[in-house]
Amino acid sequence: MIDLKDAAQFLRVCETENLTRAALLxxxxxxxxxxxxxxxxxxxxxxxxxxxxxxxxxxxAGRLFERFAQDSLRNFALLxxxxxxxxxxxxxxxxxxxxxxASYIFIPRLLSELRLLHPELEISLETGDPxxxxxxxxxxxxxxxxAPKPKELNENIELVDLIAFPLAMIAPRNPxxxxxxxxxxxxxDNIPMVLPExxxxxxxxEDYFKTHKAKLNVLSQVAGHEAIVSMVAxxxxxxxxxxxxxxxxxxxxxxxxLDKKDLPDFDVALCHLKSRSGEPCIKAINDLAFNIAPSFxxxxxxxxxxxx
Amino acid sequence: MIDLKDAAQFLRVCETENLTRAALLxxxxxxxxxxxxxxxxxxxxxxxxxxxxxxxxxxxAGRLFERFAQDSLRNFALLxxxxxxxxxxxxxxxxxxxxxxASYIFIPRLLSELRLLHPELEISLETGDPxxxxxxxxxxxxxxxxAPKPKELNENIELVDLIAFPLAMIAPRNPxxxxxxxxxxxxxDNIPMVLPExxxxxxxxEDYFKTHKAKLNVLSQVAGHEAIVSMVAxxxxxxxxxxxxxxxxxxxxxxxxLDKKDLPDFDVALCHLKSRSGEPCIKAINDLAFNIAPSFxxxxxxxxxxxx
DNA sequence: TTATATATTGCGTATAATGCAATAAGCAAC
DNA sequence: GTTGCTTATTGCATTATACGCAATATATAA
Numbered sequence: 071m072i073d074l075k076d077a078a079q080f081l082r083v084c085e086t087e088n089l090t091r092a093a094l095l096x097x098x099x100x101x102x103x104x105x106x107x108x109x110x111x112x113x114x115x116x117x118x119x120x121x122x123x124x125x126x127x128x129x130x131a132g133r134l135f136e137r138f139a140q141d142s143l144r145n146f147a148l149l150x151x152x153x154x155x156x157x158x159x160x161x162x163x164x165x166x167x168x169x170x171x172a173s174y175i176f177i178p179r180l181l182s183e184l185r186l187l188h189p190e191l192e193i194s195l196e197t198g199d200p201x202x203x204x205x206x207x208x209x210x211x212x213x214x215x216x217a218p219k220p221k222e223l224n225e226n227i228e229l230v231d232l233i234a235f236p237l238a239m240i241a242p243r244n245p246x247x248x249x250x251x252x253x254x255x256x257x258x259d260n261i262p263m264v265l266p267e268x269x270x271x272x273x274x275x276e277d278y279f280k281t282h283k284a285k286l287n288v289l290s291q292v293a294g295h296e297a298i299v300s301m302v303a304x305x306x307x308x309x310x311x312x313x314x315x316x317x318x319x320x321x322x323x324x325x326x327x328l329d330k331k332d333l334p335d336f337d338v339a340l341c342h343l344k345s346r347s348g349e350p351c352i353k354a355i356n357d358l359a360f361n362i363a364p365s366f367x368x369x370x371x372x373x374x375x376x377x378x
Numbered sequence: 379m380i381d382l383k384d385a386a387q388f389l390r391v392c393e394t395e396n397l398t399r400a401a402l403l404x405x406x407x408x409x410x411x412x413x414x415x416x417x418x419x420x421x422x423x424x425x426x427x428x429x430x431x432x433x434x435x436x437x438x439a440g441r442l443f444e445r446f447a448q449d450s451l452r453n454f455a456l457l458x459x460x461x462x463x464x465x466x467x468x469x470x471x472x473x474x475x476x477x478x479x480a481s482y483i484f485i486p487r488l489l490s491e492l493r494l495l496h497p498e499l500e501i502s503l504e505t506g507d508p509x510x511x512x513x514x515x516x517x518x519x520x521x522x523x524x525a526p527k528p529k530e531l532n533e534n535i536e537l538v539d540l541i542a543f544p545l546a547m548i549a550p551r552n553p554x555x556x557x558x559x560x561x562x563x564x565x566x567d568n569i570p571m572v573l574p575e576x577x578x579x580x581x582x583x584e585d586y587f588k589t590h591k592a593k594l595n596v597l598s599q600v601a602g603h604e605a606i607v608s609m610v611a612x613x614x615x616x617x618x619x620x621x622x623x624x625x626x627x628x629x630x631x632x633x634x635x636l637d638k639k640d641l642p643d644f645d646v647a648l649c650h651l652k653s654r655s656g657e658p659c660i661k662a663i664n665d666l667a668f669n670i671a672p673s674f675x676x677x678x679x680x681x682x683x684x685x686x
Numbered sequence: 687t688t689a690t691a692t693a694t695t696g697c698g699t700a701t702a703a704t705g706c707a708a709t710a711a712g713c714a715a716c
Numbered sequence: 717g718t719t720g721c722t723t724a725t726t727g728c729a730t731t732a733t734a735c736g737c738a739a740t741a742t743a744t745a746a
Contacts (some may be wrong), residue, residue, distance in 0.1 A: 078379065100705095116464055123712045152442050153442060397693060398692070408736095409736065409737080410734075
């Protein structure tokens with residue numbers, strides 16, 4: 071019989087029409103997803119999609135199953151909502167750690183949903199440098215951290231993807247800051263950069279320069295993404311930051327966004343210790359985050375971020 | 379994530395409120411079903427039913443999940459119907475073997491559904507003694523048999539339950555046949571019985587007398603369930619037959635149905651060789667039977683049996 | 687008390703799922 | 717053509733899961 075997990079994977083295939091990407095989205099290997107497809111087809115006795123080395127094309131039967139999968143998963147989400155009200159409301163204190171940047175993007179919606187379901191639950195929010203946020207899970211009694219998604223997944227940590235922020239490269243708008251006459255629109259090499267002191271964004275930027283074989287000229291190092299925008303606005307150099315940080319900055323109009331299409335995304339996730347996955351509170355929060363994660367992307371698109 | 383197989387098992391639990399019986403219906407062991415319940419509860423993070431040595435009581439959350447399970451499985455059945463139309467219609471010849479009794483109960487609906495889906499498929503129907511019908515699968519080129527469900531499941535045979543016929547004990551109505559003055563309403567011992575020559579019904583009756591420690595007095599042996607009713611009507615003895623046979627018999631008004639509540643059911647199933655489960659045609663017919671099996675029970679209740 | 691019925695759990699086994707690495711095959715650029 | 721990139725699939729070894737049997741614990745009935 072059909073497993074909703076498999077149905078969800080098939081939906082990713084329908085969206086992307088690309089097995090490899092769908093596998094990434096589903097957090098399984100392409101081989102697993104390939105086998106899921108054959109399993110579904112054997113179970114349903116129908117060809118769901120034509121597949122060859124060119125890619126994937128969903129069949130008519132596949133579209134029928136897609137609808138079924140969508141309905142089922144929507145119903146399941148609704149069921150979870152209904153069931154949430156049957157759960158004994160959680161009590162105690164929930165400790166969340168996140169960066170200032172993240173806090174005002176995710177926390178409002180997360181907490182307002184949480185208050186509805188579990189009014190008794192006290193929430194303690196700590197903000198700080200996200201660079202080594204994951205360490206807090208082990209030592210500081212923190213239940214969850216909202217952190218940049220680490221490149222290689224830690225064995226002990228379970229996470230829910232919250233959002234993928236596009237990165238943007240920014241330069242000062244004021245023509246009075248010519249940055250020594252460098253033509254920074256065409257080359258990266260040796261451009262003076264304002265960089266975060268450390269953390270995931272820092273290494274992402276270093277990697278980006280490496281793949282472009284450009285020398286990274288670190289002009290100044292700053293703690294906190296927001297401050298970076300200010301520095302750039304004042305002509306201290308160029309920078310790469312999540313675009314959302316630019317949009318929300320009071321200096322937004324003092325920088326220009328350069329056209330760099332190959333910048334990676336800056337993925338943010340809600341993380342907790344895998345060893346605690348069984349605890350009702352951990353599971354409840356995790357499910358909640360999983361359910362509302364898609365709405366963050368919507369919020370991002372509509373620039374509706376903290377009007378709660 | 380939820381597997382529809384588990385959801386179906388939970389539905390059986392909701393129907394019976396009894397783990398052991400639900401396990402039987404689902405064809406799994408009670409231990410498996412028990413673990414399915416805990417798995418579902420862990421997955422959904424809710425208590426679905428209270429369970430102790432007295433039995434099972436479904437919770438409010440359980441009822442919510444029951445509705446979800448029903449919806450999902452209904453949608454799945456609808457999906458399968460839709461997909462069936464996408465399948466390349468089957469060709470060739472399908473050979474079915476069944477008893478005369480069974481043929482006019484199941485075959486009409488089965489074949490009319492089949493014709494709709496696969497007009498090209500030729501159907502060859504053979505009728506005969508169901509006693510050793512299963513042997514036909516091995517030797518006689520028969521694809522399916524409709525047969526009494528064997529007590530211990532054969533390793534090589536896969537089956538779909540079609541219906542459970544209640545058995546009924548019947549006696550002649552005509553007071554001119556006092557059967558030697560025996561008070562057969564209170565005791566079974568030594569009552570003159572009309573029995574089928576052999577087959578599942580025969581052994582079921584023998585078992586029934588054994589558990590009641592009553593001597594089985596075989597007055598006459600008859601081939602064919604229908605004829606048994608005639609014999610009883612004519613005063614040759616008492617008999618135990620599927621109640622449906624009585625209801626459909628032209629001698630229906632010449633026998634009376636005795637009040638025996640502990641008679642077992644007479645289960646009928648559609649069987650095929652497990653080794654052929656992978657063949658598209660076998661799978662299609664099997665799925666079709668699985669989907670329409672519940673309607674047989676409805677037909678039985680409403681006595682609507684062969685108006686097709 | 688004994689017998690029957692209930693659900694659960696320990697344990698060994700069988701089945702299935704998973705990811706890695708290798709493979710095959712199309713496509714594009716040179 | 718050839719090389720390099722991308723695509724999906726498959727062999728293989730590992731791990732996880734599912735399963736049923738048998739034993740257990742507990743309640744109900746005789």
